[in-house]
Amino acid sequence: MKARYQFRFYPTDQQQQLLAQLFGCVRVVWNDALAICKQKELLPNNNDLQKLVITQAKKTVEREWLSEVSNIPLQQSVVDLGVAYKNFFDSLKGKRKGKKLGRPKFKKKTNQQSARFRIGGFSIKDGQVYLAKIGNVKPIWSRELPSSPTSVTVIKDCEDRYFLSFVVEVQPVHIDAKNQSIGIDLGIKTFAVMSNGEKAESPNYSKLDRKIRKLQIHLARQPKDSKRRNKTRIQIAKLHNQIADTRKDFLHKLATIVVSENQAIILEDLNVSGMVKNRKLSFAISLQGWREFRTLCEAKSQKFGRVFHVISRWEPTSQVCSECGYKWGKLDLKVRSVQCLNCGTEHDRDGNAAKNINKVGMGNRHDSKWTQRNCQTTLVAESIEASRITEASAL
Known part of the structure; x- marks a missing residue:
C-alpha cells in the first residue's frame, strides 16, 4: 500500500524565488490547459494538451519563460488535470464513491501552491533532496522513509510554509490486538464515546476562533491589494493552520490508539452534509473532522491488518436499549x-x-x-x- 510522508523545509531566498517561478509556471500551464478543455466539445488527450500548452507555448513570446523551469512539473500538471476530469466524470456516472465532485477550476495565486516531481526530477542523497533547477533543500527529517519515494510534491501553503510530500510504498504491520471489537459513537463536545466506556474529549478551538473572527472584521475593512490586507490574510491563515494542525494531531493519535488495540473497528455512517444544514450546530460539526477520522481509521486498519466496518446510518442506535433490546423511540438531542x-x-x-x-x-x-x-x-x-x-x- 502507498502512503504519504510530509516534511517541512526552509528554502533560501534564492530558492524561494525559483520556487515562486515554478509555482507560477505550473499554475499557468494548468489554467491554459483547462481553458482549452472548456472550449473543446471532446476533451483532448494529455499528449495533445502538453504539445499545446508546453511545447508550442515555449516558442511564443508570451510563454517563452516556461523553459526556465523543469519540464517534469509542467507535464505532471497536465496529467493531474486529466485525473481531475476523470474523477469528475466518474462521479457523475456513479462510479466514484462519496460526494459528487465539481468540474476542475482555475488556480489562483493566493491559494495553496504545489508542484510535483517524478523520478528523474529529484534525488535524495546525504539527507538532502535535489530538485531539478531548484537545487538542494534539506527537510527536517522527523522519521525515516520506509522505501524509496516514487514522487515528491513541493507545497507552499497560505501561511507561506514549505513542505515536501513523498509518496512511498509501505508494508502492512502485524500487531496483536488487545480487544476483539469496539464501537465508536462520534459527537461534538465528547468527540468519541467507545463501547468499552472510554471517552475522547474534542480539543477546544474557541480561543483561536475568536481571534479569527476579529481579524476577519479587520480584513473586510482594509483595501484590496494593500500590504496591510495581505499581512492580515497571512495572520488568518496561520490561525486556520493552528486549528487544522491541532485537529489532525488529535485525530491521528486517537485513530492510532483505537486501531492498534482493537481487531475490529466499527463506526456509524453519518450524514454530515445533511447535519451541517442545522445552522445552530453546523460550525461545531464542521470543526470536528468526523470524515477525516473515519478515513484515518480505515487507512490505519489496512496498515495494521484490522477489520474496519461502517454500519448503516438508518440503524436506530440511540433508540434501542443495549442490554435487552427494547426500543423506546426517538430522543431529542438535549x-x-x-x-x-x-x-x-x-x-x-x-x-x-x-x-x-x-x-x-x-x-x-x-x-x-x-x-x-x-x-x-x-x-x-x-x-x-x-x-x-x-x-x-x-x-
Whole structure:
C-alpha cells in the first residue's frame, strides 16, 4: 500500500524565488490547459494538451519563460488535470464513491501552491533532496522513509510554509490486538464515546476562533491589494493552520490508539452534509473532522491488518436499549441519559449508542421485536416518563 510522508523545509531566498517561478509556471500551464478543455466539445488527450500548452507555448513570446523551469512539473500538471476530469466524470456516472465532485477550476495565486516531481526530477542523497533547477533543500527529517519515494510534491501553503510530500510504498504491520471489537459513537463536545466506556474529549478551538473572527472584521475593512490586507490574510491563515494542525494531531493519535488495540473497528455512517444544514450546530460539526477520522481509521486498519466496518446510518442506535433490546423511540438531542422501561438499566445516550454500534457491526444485536411484545414502544421519550431522562448542555 502507498502512503504519504510530509516534511517541512526552509528554502533560501534564492530558492524561494525559483520556487515562486515554478509555482507560477505550473499554475499557468494548468489554467491554459483547462481553458482549452472548456472550449473543446471532446476533451483532448494529455499528449495533445502538453504539445499545446508546453511545447508550442515555449516558442511564443508570451510563454517563452516556461523553459526556465523543469519540464517534469509542467507535464505532471497536465496529467493531474486529466485525473481531475476523470474523477469528475466518474462521479457523475456513479462510479466514484462519496460526494459528487465539481468540474476542475482555475488556480489562483493566493491559494495553496504545489508542484510535483517524478523520478528523474529529484534525488535524495546525504539527507538532502535535489530538485531539478531548484537545487538542494534539506527537510527536517522527523522519521525515516520506509522505501524509496516514487514522487515528491513541493507545497507552499497560505501561511507561506514549505513542505515536501513523498509518496512511498509501505508494508502492512502485524500487531496483536488487545480487544476483539469496539464501537465508536462520534459527537461534538465528547468527540468519541467507545463501547468499552472510554471517552475522547474534542480539543477546544474557541480561543483561536475568536481571534479569527476579529481579524476577519479587520480584513473586510482594509483595501484590496494593500500590504496591510495581505499581512492580515497571512495572520488568518496561520490561525486556520493552528486549528487544522491541532485537529489532525488529535485525530491521528486517537485513530492510532483505537486501531492498534482493537481487531475490529466499527463506526456509524453519518450524514454530515445533511447535519451541517442545522445552522445552530453546523460550525461545531464542521470543526470536528468526523470524515477525516473515519478515513484515518480505515487507512490505519489496512496498515495494521484490522477489520474496519461502517454500519448503516438508518440503524436506530440511540433508540434501542443495549442490554435487552427494547426500543423506546426517538430522543431529542438535549436528552443525554435515559432509563430503559423494560429492564430498568440507566444508560448514557452516547455510551448506549456505541454499544449498539458494536453489536450491529459484529452481528450480535438483540431482537428488539421480542422485547416489545410485553412493553409498548413510545415514539418520543418524554421527561415525565419513568425513563428518568436528564439533560446536558452539549452533544
